[in-house]
Amino acid sequence: MVLQAELNVGILGHVDHGKTTLTHALTGKWTDTHSEEIKRGISIRLGYAEASVYLCAKCDSYSFSEKCEGCGTKGELKRKISFLDAPGHETLMTTAISASSIIDGALFLIAANEPCPQPQTREHLMVLDLLGIKNVIVVQTKIDLVGKEKAIENYNQIKSFLKGTVAENAPIIPVAANYRINLGEIVAAIEKYLPTPKRDKNAKLRMFVSRSFDINKPGTPIPKLHGGIIGGSVVRGSLKIGDKIEIRPGIVKKEGAKPTPMILEVVALRKENDDLEEALPGGLVAVGTLIDPALTKSDALIGSVIGTPGELPEPVDTIKLKYQLLKRTDMENPPFKQGEAVVVNASTSTNVGVITVLAKGTATIKLKKLMIVEKSSKVALCRRLGQRWRLAGCGELA
Numbered sequence: 001m002v003l004q005a006e007l008n009v010g011i012l013g014h015v016d017h018g019k020t021t022l023t024h025a026l027t028g029k030w031t032d033t034h035s036e037e038i039k040r041g042i043s044i045r046l047g048y049a050e051a052s053v054y055l056c057a058k059c060d061s062y063s064f065s066e067k068c069e070g071c072g073t074k075g076e077l078k079r080k081i082s083f084l085d086a087p088g089h090e091t092l093m094t095t096a097i098s099a100s101s102i103i104d105g106a107l108f109l110i111a112a113n114e115p116c117p118q119p120q121t122r123e124h125l126m127v128l129d130l131l132g133i134k135n136v137i138v139v140q141t142k143i144d145l146v147g148k149e150k151a152i153e154n155y156n157q158i159k160s161f162l163k164g165t166v167a168e169n170a171p172i173i174p175v176a177a178n179y180r181i182n183l184g185e186i187v188a189a190i191e192k193y194l195p196t197p198k199r200d201k202n203a204k205l206r207m208f209v210s211r212s213f214d215i216n217k218p219g220t221p222i223p224k225l226h227g228g229i230i231g232g233s234v235v236r237g238s239l240k241i242g243d244k245i246e247i248r249p250g251i252v253k254k255e256g257a258k259p260t261p262m263i264l265e266v267v268a269l270r271k272e273n274d275d276l277e278e279a280l281p282g283g284l285v286a287v288g289t290l291i292d293p294a295l296t297k298s299d300a301l302i303g304s305v306i307g308t309p310g311e312l313p314e315p316v317d318t319i320k321l322k323y324q325l326l327k328r329t330d331m332e333n334p335p336f337k338q339g340e341a342v343v344v345n346a347s348t349s350t351n352v353g354v355i356t357v358l359a360k361g362t363a364t365i366k367l368k369k370l371m372i373v374e375k376s377s378k379v380a381l382c383r384r385l386g387q388r389w390r391l392a393g394c395g396e397l398a
Helices: 019-027 035-040 090-100 119-130 148-162 183-193
Strands: 007-013 047-056 061-063 076-085 105-111 136-141 172-174 206-213 229-236 244-251 260-265 268-271 285-288 305-307 316-325 341-346 349-359 362-371 378-385 388-397
Touching: 007 019, 007 119, 019 047, 019 076, 019 105, 019 136, 019 183, 047 183, 061 183, 105 119, 105 183, 119 148, 119 378, 119 388, 136 148, 136 183, 148 172, 172 183, 244 362, 316 349, 316 378, 341 362, 341 388
Parallel strands: 007 076, 007 105, 105 136, 136 172
Antiparallel strands: 047 061, 047 076, 206 229, 206 305, 229 285, 244 260, 244 305, 268 285, 316 362, 316 388, 341 349, 341 378, 349 362, 378 388
16 A cells, blocks of 8 residues: 655745755755746746655664665664645745645754845745744755854854844754765654654545646547646545546636636556655645646646535635734834735635725725635735735635
């Protein structure tokens, strides 16, 4: 039986602080695979990789390699972990916020060769704070690019920056990913500080869609075409091949019309390079379907929710939430105004809306497109400042 990843670990931090490099060093997978990512040298879409944790009984040490790097003994498989490499660039913050909604813990990267904090260092920490992700390991990257005194100075900056936040007491591990220095310490810290959360496989199915794509190559003959693939994380319940599922909000058949929910059958389940008989909570899985792959290409279904037919809430075009403004020391963040445009992030969904009603601590937002939300869902709000969308507030659906 194929072992499925049971823990989702987000890799967050400022652009070019080594998130993709560290993911590659830990898992052997380079997560920047999109052509534009390779050209620009940054992550644009959500990257994904898996690793297995092994314990060498002889050395009492953890590793992502089955063969102990210290003594060569075959290690005992403890669990599998999935890593989500979130973009650090400020213009891609909505992708990072979406990623954070399906993670159980985080590796928070801060480079030693730049003053701390950088702009997205602040923003990613605010995301962890507002979503209540308390299991955090801080990784001080690029220590090979600075001397000892500079590394210690940066460490003290990190400690000062983290004070009073969700990561105040998080361990700080210095690494040089390109030279594989201290990677074993990261694995040991993951085992110590990032426990597998308790999940209910018998609850009503909920899966947040974080990717969707067409795996067919151009020119594939019609009889050999595969249906659309949907990727995401099961947050509760389970999925089996042959199950009927519903995807909402669905597809818009005519401009201005309501989306039509899609009810379809699961024909395949896969994680990385392995087929699954059942998808359980934790890790990212790919769901094979028979729907037209044109409906799933280019991440068209990101933000959708999967459940058992008839059990998903109705999509809404207006939400009301209790919110609070974030205290930003790096920019002015005045109170929201009626009529102001905002970007709304809930689960893996990103939407644009306009604030129509403001009351004390609450806001009603008219959304540009329908979205699926559930009561008490956490929401992040970004506002436009100059030419950029910046994280400005957070809230909970009323």
